[in-house]
Amino acid sequence: MNEALEKIRQEALARLQEVREEKELEELNSSVLGRSGSLTGILRTMGQLDKEQRAKLGQASNAVKKELEQAIAERRAKIAQLMQQKAFEKETLDVTEPGIRRQPSGRLHPMTQTYREIRDALIGMGFTTFHGPEVEYDDFNFTKLNLPKDHPARDMQDTFYVNDKVVLRTHTSPCEARALMTVKPPFRLVIPGRVFRVDEVDASHSPVFMQMEGLVVDKNISFADLKGTLDEFVHTVFGPDVKTRMRPSYFPFTEPSAEVDISCTICGGKGCRVCKGTGWLEILGCGVTNPHELENCGLDPHEWSAFAFGIGVDRVTSLKYGINDIRLEYENDARFLGQF
Amino acid sequence: MKLPLSWLKDYVEWNVTPDEFVEKLMWRGFECAGYEGEMDGITNVVVGKIVALRKHEDSDHLQICTIDVGAEEPLCIVTGATNVFEGALVPVAMDGAHLTEGIVIKPTVMRGVKSYGMLCSGHELGLSEADYPGAEFNGIMILHGEHPLGQSIQEAVGMDDIVFDIELTPNRADCQSIIGMCREAAAALGQRFKEPTIRHIEGEGDIHDYASVTVENTELCPRYTARVVTDLNIEPSPAWMQKRLRAVGMRPINNIVDITNYVLVEYGHPMHAFDLACVKDGNIVVRNAYENEIVTTLDGKERAVTPDMLLIADPEKGVGIAGVMGGLNSEITADTKATLFEAAAFKGSSIRATTRKLHHVTDAAARFIKGVEPVNAMLAEERAIELVDELHAGKVIGGTIDVCNADISEHIIYTDIAHINRILHTEIAGEDMAKMLATINIDAKAAGDKLKVRIPHFRTDIEDGLEADWDIAEEVARLYGYYNIKPSLMYGDTFAGKLGADYVFEDKVKDEMAAQGCYEMYNYNFTGPAALDALLLDKDSEKRQCVKILNPFGEDQSLMRTTLIMGMLDSLKRNQGRKTGHDRFFEVGNVHFDNNDSLPEERKMLGLLFSGENESYFTLKGAVEQLLEKFNLFGKVEFAAGGSEFYQPGRKAVMSIGKEQVGELGAVHPNVLKSWGIDGRVYFAEIDMNKLFAHTGAKRTYKPISKFPKVARDLAIVVDNKVTAAEVSRVISQTKLKVILDDVELFDVYRGVGIPEGKKSMAYSFTLRSEDHTLVDEEIQAAVGSIIRALETRLKAELRS
Structure with a gap:
């Protein structure tokens, strides 16, 4: 009798190896372990x-039953896995095709x-x-900033006039006067905005910027503080490797005045077309606030300094992205806008 | 400001290269736009000697020259010129030489003979007769005298000067002169400035026998000096003077006029020379112009002058416009026998106003506008007379007329050394400051905690007043070197930086619109009357209340925009023309409304512009709704039919919160699009950013999520065409229900077969729920029933079967 049992066991295990489909497996299962198996x-x-x-026989056949049950279960799991694998193969995509937006x-x-x-x-x-x-x-744009009427430096900024008292601001500096007159010092302000100058449009000029x-x-507050602040600012915006230099200049509303250059972001300072071979790019004008401006706005220049x-x-944008014509920034060509 | 190196060398020891000079000046606050050699653009042209000359066998007019240019082998050059001869020294353009008009020399074969270069005419070298005698001869330019063979042509003709083009800041009027610039240049180079001394020419006789000066307006003319020269010998000025004038861009005229121009350049002081015979009684009157007075200036133009302008006149007539231009009637001519040299100080602001009115700025006027100072007037006068003497131009008459109402006294200021160091954050000793200042002729001395500074007459930018400490601090910083000042970090209070809530709002709006596929535009603020008309605006439309610009580029840019649409349409047109293929744009920008006397009302607007086949009124409205949703404002904003004239009737809506209108949207009127030449349909929305912002910030509070299931029901009603979705929603939301109505969605609107003419079917889906139990059928039906009854009674709706 044990031989018969052993025969059943071996045959079943052998058949199990051949089974590829779930249906076959269930047939095998019932033909061995089923009611009439x-x-x-x-x-x-x-x-x-x-x-x-x-x-004895009971023990032996129970052992065989358990063994076969386990083998069938394993095979069942294996078949399920194979079937899923097949399904996955069917569903395999070219994952490099473009995404759907x-x-x-x-x-x-x-x-x-x-x-x-x-x-x-700067907020940071x-x-x-x-x-x-x-x-x-006009008073805020010029006079309060130490640029009284007929001051020759008014010609530095060609102005659009609305009437003899009102202008399109030529810089954001009139906001300085507004701040000095309304905000209680000490303070640190950043004031963005559009400004206007009578400049015919060309590659480097725009009447609106x-x-x-x-x-x-x-x-x-000292000139050295200004230098330190701008150094830190430039490094935050342009990266730690960019060098700065501050050279003397003139603005009626600051004294001493300076212009700040950074080492050319295109060539790294070696000299190229963008920096006109100098290795430097001018990015801003600055200075210690002129005492007349503070006084005009109601602050004692010997108590407060600025x-x-x-x-x-626009200019910094051009430099950052290597845009060679400022007109592009106001033409709104989608092929331009789409690049950023 | 043009500074020829040859002129600079008169006052400064030159010890650097041009590039080093440019950098040293830069550190002193003088930016150099560039420098140019006199014959820049001409390269590789050298002196050669014609050692042999023979006729070309195959040509009637060509000659073959053997040229020695100092090299091992002589060159063979074929020329068509007839004025060459053996032994002549000529300019030889070698292989690769650059000449005027972009000509580049290459070896060529001329009728079978190889020619290794070219002999040049003066014209080909860009030289005129004035540059080099014989330069304008129609043939090869024959060089005079002896020259080493192979010498550069620049050296050979004495045209090797370099002219620096220096950009001056407006505060340094004193540097608008060779003397002033050389003073700074010397200090920048660490050299001593060789200050010129003017030889006083006593002259003979008494000026008062020849001339007199009456200054009627001493405010506009604080100083007027005059000297007289008789027995004039009018002739061209000497070559050295002409060369220098030309180097700085001036045209030599005759010795007397050239002297005034030379002094203008050298001392930065405009002068004028009158023909004394044309000044009645020799009496110069400085007065305001009369009403309707006309002065014919040296350029032959008749200029109508007005009483606010200052004239130089004689007792009968104007002989010049003060500080701007002399009169034609008193011009120096070949026949002039006696002249009066004027060196005056006129008030810059008056000259500025005059030039603006006359639309005419001369070199002289530009200097007066920048500011000339009265002490310099006398120096200029003295220098001019010295030159008259040097050039033997005439007989100098004794005495000087000097009508001086200016403060020419010396100003001494006491600046605070510690304060200067505080401004700069430096520790420079007073003695060291004094030493540095001395290098630019500012006499200073440390006295205790003060620095005593004698303000030189030419430094009108240094103030005897509030600004003094800062003025001197700037000079000290400049001389010490900005690069030597160590950067520091601000001490004192620390600050928490803050991005204002309005800025945060703007950022979010922009981010949302970008997320919705829009590209951001930046358009100019300018527009014009034609654009307003093209927008079909009513005569009394608010959008015609534009701020007008007095001095615009043109009529089409003479107004400030009152809506973003025109700029956005301009840009859309450009994009269509270029087929860029993008359909969604937005812009955030200010518009302005004229407010009569005070500042205009400024509104920050958001503009949305959609176009193309995939867009519709509803895609635009959807975008707006999503934006509103972001700020929890969707339910608050009501849409109602209406809006500006530039929208298509029936397809436009105004958006309001309560009674306040916050925006508009709609399909752009086809006639507007036609004016812009734009194809297809375009949709535009415009929202007032600040008004919208004012309604943001409502707190969002969490509503507990119901544990009980929602029930969805659909409902289709038939209503009159005029009934709006907004009305239906209002009725539904106002219906009192015992259950909670979560969502109401209009999912279909249908007109056509099966629906009576003039009516439409609207299909809604609802979601109903309860806070505390699962809804039963009766409750649901009761709720739907209430809604239906409300719609029936208030909107005459019928249930669609």
């Missing part, structure tokens, strides 16, 4: 045996991106936003 058949013959043999992405103008970067760098340095109007009183003004008022700087956002 071969192993069940052996158990039915046990009645004819004596007690001792019966126990529900909504093609839009773009922020490069100037907005640059503006945010500069602004956020303790500056707070402030703003003033684009159409401005964007500036960002910085103004710091405190006690004992520095200010004005950054050309």
